[in-house]
Amino acid sequence: SAIVEHTFVVSQMNMTHLCKETPVTVVNGQIPGPSIEVTEGDSVTVHVVNKSPHNITIHWHGVKQRRNCWSDGVPMVTQCPIQPNQNFTYRFSVAGQVGTLWWHAHVSCLRATLHGAIIIRPRLGASSYPFPKPDREIPFIIGDWWAMDLSVVARRMEKDNFFDYFPSASTINGKLGDLFNCSGVPEDGFVLGVEAGKSYLLRIINTALFSEYFLKIAGHKFTVVASDANYVRPYTTDLVVIAPGETIDALVVADAPPGKYYMVAMPNQAPLPDTQTPEPSTRATMQYSSSNGGKPVAPVMPDQHDVVRSLYFHSNLSSLRHPRHPLPPVPQQVDQHLFITLGLGMACRQGFKCNRDDKNDNMILVATMNNISFQKPTAPLLPAHYYHVAGSNRGDLLELPDRPPRVFNFTDPSLIPIGPKEKALETTYMATLARWFRYGSAVEMVFQSTSIMQGDSNPMHLHGHDMFVLAQGVGNFDAAKDRARYNLVDPPLKNTVVVPNLGWVAIRFVADNPGVWYMHCHYEFHLAMGMTAVFIVEDGPTVNTSLPAPPVDYPSCGRPNRKKGS
Numbered sequence: 001s002a003i004v005e006h007t008f009v010v011s012q013m014n015m016t017h018l019c020k021e022t023p024v025t026v027v028n029g030q031i032p033g034p035s036i037e038v039t040e041g042d043s044v045t046v047h048v049v050n051k052s053p054h055n056i057t058i059h060w061h062g063v064k065q066r067r068n069c070w071s072d073g074v075p076m077v078t079q080c081p082i083q084p085n086q087n088f089t090y091r092f093s094v095a096g097q098v099g100t101l102w103w104h105a106h107v108s109c110l111r112a113t114l115h116g117a118i119i120i121r122p123r124l125g126a127s128s129y130p131f132p133k134p135d136r137e138i139p140f141i142i143g144d145w146w147a148m149d150l151s152v153v154a155r156r157m158e159k160d161n162f163f164d165y166f167p168s169a170s171t172i173n174g175k176l177g178d179l180f181n182c183s184g185v186p187e188d189g190f191v192l193g194v195e196a197g198k199s200y201l202l203r204i205i206n207t208a209l210f211s212e213y214f215l216k217i218a219g220h221k222f223t224v225v226a227s228d229a230n231y232v233r234p235y236t237t238d239l240v241v242i243a244p245g246e247t248i249d250a251l252v253v254a255d256a257p258p259g260k261y262y263m264v265a266m267p268n269q270a271p272l273p274d275t276q277t278p279e280p281s282t283r284a285t286m287q288y289s290s291s292n293g294g295k296p297v298a299p300v301m302p303d304q305h306d307v308v309r310s311l312y313f314h315s316n317l318s319s320l321r322h323p324r325h326p327l328p329p330v331p332q333q334v335d336q337h338l339f340i341t342l343g344l345g346m347a348c349r350q351g352f353k354c355n356r357d358d359k360n361d362n363m364i365l366v367a368t369m370n371n372i373s374f375q376k377p378t379a380p381l382l383p384a385h386y387y388h389v390a391g392s393n394r395g396d397l398l399e400l401p402d403r404p405p406r407v408f409n410f411t412d413p414s415l416i417p418i419g420p421k422e423k424a425l426e427t428t429y430m431a432t433l434a435r436w437f438r439y440g441s442a443v444e445m446v447f448q449s450t451s452i453m454q455g456d457s458n459p460m461h462l463h464g465h466d467m468f469v470l471a472q473g474v475g476n477f478d479a480a481k482d483r484a485r486y487n488l489v490d491p492p493l494k495n496t497v498v499v500p501n502l503g504w505v506a507i508r509f510v511a512d513n514p515g516v517w518y519m520h521c522h523y524e525f526h527l528a529m530g531m532t533a534v535f536i537v538e539d540g541p542t543v544n545t546s547l548p549a550p551p552v553d554y555p556s557c558g559r560p561n562r563k564k565g566s
């Protein structure tokens with residue numbers, strides 16, 4: 001196995017789209033940033049040089065980071081952020097995972113411009129893929145473009161915890177495409193040149209802050225072969241649905257009459273991108289080398305808010321067991337059950353006193369799990385956990401309850417406690433939510449959406465572990481009925497699972513990676529508003545099941561680190 005080394009210089013520059021110059025924070029001057037291409041088993045070293053005016057961390061989304069939580073890149077959870085003019089080197093290896101993952105800044109909003117692909121190829125080469133070897137492989141990154149300075153959006157969010165900020169456009173591989181224009185001049189779009197009869201593996205990533213996307217190519221079908229760096233049983237469809245944080249690898253064969261075909265990515269999430277833009281979708285072009293001009297063919301898109309499409313697409317994924325690609329067993333017994341409702345509420349701003357009828361600015365809108373909103377810690381949790389720093393142990397953290405405070409008909413819109421808009425939201429509070437797991441415990445979680453989330457599906461992402469997705473459905477989870485539907489044979493293994501709009505999803509995972517792991521909604525605004533918790537996996541009985549010491553150049557801030565046991 002090799003060492004793959006990169007230097008990521010983070011800087012701020014101006015970029016112009018839609019006739020407007022916007023300050024953006026980027027890696028090596030490009031959006032998307034560089035792809036990291038590795039073979040399974042390789043070690044990756046990334047030197048991050050922060051020349052931007054912002055605090056930065058980089059998260060390697062979906063990389064399991066076994067016994068390596070120190071490199072997970074979550075500010076104030078796994079590390080102090082890398083401050084302007086500081087450097088930090090992330091080191092990790094990629095084992096037991098093949099396919100597409102990605103990296104992104106884990107600092108509010110900046111991931112819209114600070115992201116790139118991670119491509120993991122099998123040790124035995126492309127001929128060991130459990131599907132026909134593609135002629136070419138192409139990263140296909142769906143994102144959103146913000147004409148506003150995102151560091152300003154982030155600052156306002158921190159202050160008010162409220163947003164009415166929307167992306168200005170959607171992008172494919174950083175390009176807005178010809179549905180967008182500046183004074184009538186169309187924006188550049190991504191062009192995929194193909195040859196008739198050849199096959200292409202699209203490594204599709206949704207990096208958007210905002211929306212799940214529908215993706216279609218006129219005249220062509222996708223065969224989905226992997227998701228979140230796990231193979232899936234090949235599944236043929238004309239529509240890919242991908243939520244923020246997910247990756248989908250899909251084969252496309254150039255088997256249509258030679259010509260030009262639009263590849264359209266349409267955000268399906270309310271609210272829509274802002275009204276200055278004529279059309280929220282973006283498109284790229286698939287262009288046959290043998291074609292001689294002509295008008296591109298456009299695909300027929302589903303209704304933008306047809307939420308059932310997402311449920312249908314995700315329900316059709318199953319894992320592929322193959323002698324060359326072993327998978328961990330699906331846990332058949334469960335040690336801990338969690339039932340987690342996702343919602344919104346009103347909470348008193350940190351450091352203020354509010355009374356129940358406080359109509360002033362001190363009550364802010366927050367996003368919740370089991371009706372509690374995550375409060376960002378002021379010193380990083382991982383070193384506190386590792387060194388058992390007094391006063392930053394369990395006492396400062398609140399245990400995430402294993403069920404919501406009351407049983408409710410979660411998804412009946414008529415049963416939201418309605419009043420004037422603010423009164424529709426339950427009163428809640430903020431706390432640094434954590435849940436402890438003994439090493440090796442098998443955990444079942446049911447994520448239940450609630451009426452207040454209407455219009456949103458929630459992509460829930462767990463760091464450091466993959467989750468088996470056992471079942472999903474609309475309405476309220478009914479344990480007796482829905483457990484009987486669990487797929488315990490070949491459920492897909494994912495790091496980001498989609499909770500259907502007004503529905504639920506049930507997952508299982510084994511907590512076998514010691515450390516402090518973020519678990520959150522991958523909509524940037526839900527994350528920033530507190531739909532978050534940390535999962536603390538205790539050390540196992542041996543050295544090989546315990547978290548080793550932090551790297552030597554581990555950045556510090558706040559409280560000094562202490563020696564273990566002192």
Ligand code: C2O
Nearest residue numbers: 059061245461518
């Ligand atoms: Cu891709 Cu914690 O995120």
